[in-house]
Amino acid sequence: MDFMPCYKHQLIRKTVKEFAENEIKPRVSELDRDSEFPFDIIEKMKPLNYFGLQVPGEFGGADLDTISYAIVVEEISRVSAAIGLCVTVHNSVGIYPILKFGTREQQECFIPAMAAGESIGAFCLTEANAGSDAGGVETSAQKIEDEYVINGTKIFVTNGGVCGTILVFAVTEGERDLANVFIVEKERPGFSVGEIEDLCGMRANPVSSLFFEDCRVPVENLLGKSGQGLKIGLAALDAGRIGIAAQALGIAQAAFEDSVSYARERQQFNKPIAKFQTIQNYLADMATRIDASRLLLYRAAAVKDSGKSFSAEASMAKLHCSATARKVTDLAVQIHGGYGYSKEYDVERYFRDAKVTEIYEGTSEIQKMVIARHILNQPS
């Protein structure tokens, strides 16, 4: 067991950090303020393989291992959680299911454009009456000759406003209802994008509703075998959780770093507040949570790369990293006092961004369910 980062992981971290600090950081508060998705920054990210992190070289990707993937998402999110979200959702729940379940033809058809960042991926499961309970999905896909006709409305779709390739979770009615995932290109008639949501955090990501009104896709756009929808959905979410855990970790890291420098600088009672034991306790607590989160995350990533089931590990990482993000950003605001509650300081944004990591890609409660199921399924 080696806990030291290797040269490759170190280099990946520095590379991404450099890009994020130089290209994203100067604009991050205005992107948040204006709810602006930065197409120009995305353009710069494309040739650097940020949209094909784990895609094999033959399709134009970087073919990274999962720890590297987590580091990339962590470092982007450390500067902008909203752009980190775009990247992780695109790569994990957008691309990964096609790589894992898609036919060779589907991969050749969809992956190169996605890996090049020319077509941004989205995954939509959530509906007005279905979230944690995937069984409540009402979007339907009716097979008519060699096409599926999709009808329904999806909400809270990350990257919704800019997506090009959408994985849609729908129910195919028949003798028995089958859960299926379809690949829908944004050009398909009957597909449309709803309004961008006005959310508490992640404001630079165009999260939106998506409408499918008699939206027809050829049968070749069914991902996996008919009825595999749930399996695909769960696999996508497992992968997605590693990404969200990494995103949460990045937010926490940023909040922690800002707190340390603020505590060193801010004077009260004629000394830097870092000299006070209360602040020191906060910092120690933040650092320990972050470190524990990071270890859980990289372990989950390593298990994924080993080819074994990583469902429980991913859930633990996601549960812990998101809790860390919420707690650490909370303490960061506390350390910053009134300034921390002001938009002048980044911690205010971290605080808003952190909360949703406990909600999407499976709420913390769902993660515990997954973990508990895993424990109780073990032979006694």
Add this chain to the structure above:
Amino acid sequence: MFKIIVCIKQVPMVSELPWDSKTGTLKRELAQGMMDPASRRALEAALRIKEDRAGEDQETHITVISMGPEMAREILYEAKALGADNGVLLSDRKMAGADTFLTSFILAEYIKKESPDFDLLLCGSQTSDSETAQVGPQLAGELLIPAMGYVQSIELDDGMVRVQRHVDDFMELLEMDLPGLLTIDQGAYSPRYVALEGIERAFHTDDIRTVNAGDLGLDRDFNALKDSPTRIIDVYSPATRKENQVLKGAVKKVVGQLFDEYGKIISGAMGKDLKTHDHEGAK
């Protein structure tokens, strides 16, 4: 085949340099390393030459060389990720503490021994840590080849380069016979970001060679620290403290105080009169 050698250095990441202001020492061992920004521009120049030539179906081979501790291997991988063909790490405890005279000597020893047939040597103009700007010219002196510093653009021609540079208020267009050495200006050849695919590829083959003092045939008692012609006799933190006046409190108050007490100095420098405050006499 056009052969380019780029000399690069690992330097501490300045923004993260742990600096103890009390003891006035640098915790260099805690500092993260990175590729010296000037070296990166030199590498960028090499990469662009390679790309231009590739467009004309001409081959170019880029070797990167770095002298430093084992951890400097990281920047050689980075150089490979960016497009260099191979990397060499000159690393030995006996090389530690070399001043520019000996650093250029060691680099030259390697080049003479292992790649004497190079066409072009590229260096950054000055590293971000020591900023001496001496290793490049001294390396050229050691190899007895021509050199030009602070180059802003390079154009290859048959057996020579044509370069443009702006030095000491002169814009110059110069020609230099090859083989020769160029150092790249800090404002030219803005380096590209590393593509992630490149990093993955750089680690697929572990072919970064390590060369020690013995491999170079340096004397058994070679010791860069002892043999350097210059010696550091004292290092101290620059005196920054001076008797000063600290103003604190509400912005309006401190700004008022500033102008009450120092308004004349400020207006003098401005070359404009400023109205003095009512109670200036009370000072």
Add this chain to the structure above:
Amino acid sequence: MTGTKDIWVLGDYRNYFHSRVTLQILARAAGLSAKTGGRVCALVFGDHVDEYVNEYIAHGAETVYVIDDPALKDYSVENYSFLMTRLVKEFKPETLLVGATRFGQEIAPRVAKYLKTGLTADCIDLDIDAKGRLVQIAPSFGGNLIAKIITPEKRPQMATIRPGTFQELKHDNDAEGEVIRLPLPSDLPAKKIRCIRSEYKPSRNRKLEEADIVIIGGRGMGSKRKFKKLFELAELVNGEVGATRPVVYADWISHDALVGQAGKHVKPRVLFSFGVSGAIQHTAAVTDADFIVAINKNPNATMMKMADVAIMADANQVCSGIIRAVKEKIRD
């Protein structure tokens, strides 16, 4: 080899009158030779260079070695380094000083290499120790520290000197000096570098370096938007805006405005420093300011300690405060 005690200074005249570094070093060399004995000598190479020979004598050179030949018309590193090496070997000075202009920085390392001696770059001070050796004082370790360096055995002791480090002596029309004219050596090597074109083109913007009021903003200004306030202030007080490295990196202002070791050195009568913590690379470039006002929330910031007036407050708010105050106070 036993040599003389002479201190040699390379006459780097290309930018004369603007560049005064040769005169500045001559002044310091005079101070050093008072301690060590030996003469202060200047080296002048070129074509029709009497003007500079006289100028150096008027500024403290006791002896000037001159090679005046049409073949030296180009300001060439190859020729200069060959001639300097030849002359040093022949006349054996104890010390050889070169201005840290770009030309000086190209030529000095090469000469040191040919002479197999040490060289300290970009000195900010020079002294003589108890044993009569030249103490070369230069920024080190990324400018965070100052190092004292000696050249224990090799001769000559060589250093390049940062322009602006020393005060030149007053021009003395009556000064007398010995002029030693030497012929161009017959074995001057063929040049491998050819100058196709060279035109005088002063650097983009000298305003910052010459301004009486310089306003420098650091990351403490908060954001690009707030940083822009500094331009308003600059407009009001006839000042120029400079910046620290992080600000330039964050693209709040162009690289042109960088004040620091890798950028410009400023010497205003009044320097306002807003939200600058004071990495030494930066502070080294502002020490020549006559009067420094620093504004920072952190009183322990280096910049606050080197200021004449340290205002402990939010940089951005104080900037607005000063703008208001100046507007009120400007007489119509």
